Amino acid sequence: MSRNPTENPATPRSGTTHDATGHDATTHDATWQGVIIETVVLDFGNVLVGWDPYAAYANHTDASGRAWTAADVDAFFDEIGFAALNHEADAGRPFADIVAQLERTHPHRAADLTAYVDHYADTLTGPVPGSETLVKDLAALGLRLYGLTNWSAETFRHAEPAAPAIGLLDGVVVSGRVGLAKPDERIYELLARRFDVDPARAVFVDDKQENIDAARSCGFHAIRFTDTDATRRHLRALGVAV
Numbered sequence: 001m002s003r004n005p006t007e008n009p010a011t012p013r014s015g016t017t018h019d020a021t022g023h024d025a026t027t028h029d030a031t032w033q034g035v036i037i038e039t040v041v042l043d044f045g046n047v048l049v050g051w052d053p054y055a056a057y058a059n060h061t062d063a064s065g066r067a068w069t070a071a072d073v074d075a076f077f078d079e080i081g082f083a084a085l086n087h088e089a090d091a092g093r094p095f096a097d098i099v100a101q102l103e104r105t106h107p108h109r110a111a112d113l114t115a116y117v118d119h120y121a122d123t124l125t126g127p128v129p130g131s132e133t134l135v136k137d138l139a140a141l142g143l144r145l146y147g148l149t150n151w152s153a154e155t156f157r158h159a160e161p162a163a164p165a166i167g168l169l170d171g172v173v174v175s176g177r178v179g180l181a182k183p184d185e186r187i188y189e190l191l192a193r194r195f196d197v198d199p200a201r202a203v204f205v206d207d208k209q210e211n212i213d214a215a216r217s218c219g220f221h222a223i224r225f226t227d228t229d230a231t232r233r234h235l236r237a238l239g240v241a242v
Helices: 053-057 070-080 082-090 095-105 110-118 131-140 156-162 164-168 185-195 209-217 228-237
Strands: 039-042 049-051 124-127 144-149 171-174 202-206 221-224
Touching (some): 070 082, 156 164, 185 209
Parallel strands (some): 039 144, 202 221
């Protein structure tokens, strides 16, 4: 869909302390009065769609047939360094390559990681409460809406079925498809080039502080997501009448 941008943004004052939106925490009404936002960029995982990696193991068993517990999943994730490997997948590394690595380094764990990939759809718990309505309300204001998500190219097909609001966005940059992942500043710059986004006129929403910090370094206004109601409040503080 096509939307009309808003003109003439203001530039924020530097040298201040900031709240979750990037405002001056003490004087942000006066400091940010002239800011005009034309674009909102949204993270997906735990912003638009719930993600629970433990859910992939709901019916998983060990060699003896005993059902895994959350503690078993924790032990597995810790042993293989799941967070780092998952980030590599998000940055474009094929899961088959990661499984092959485990077959060399942790051969007794390779099948457990394969189970994660096979049951990936189960890790998506549906739309984050209020997120679909928020996206629709932002679209109704005529804002340009984009997604910037750390997500494996192999599993991204599951995203929109789990959270249909993703299909309402004007475009998406998927980390696994471009070989870059947040908080690498190059992926923010890629999004800005691809969709002709002016960071000074855009706000980025993400649930991870390191991604928020990187966005601010690239010139975006940024909101750390905790829940949809709080995000609405922060957007209103930036002048977005949502």
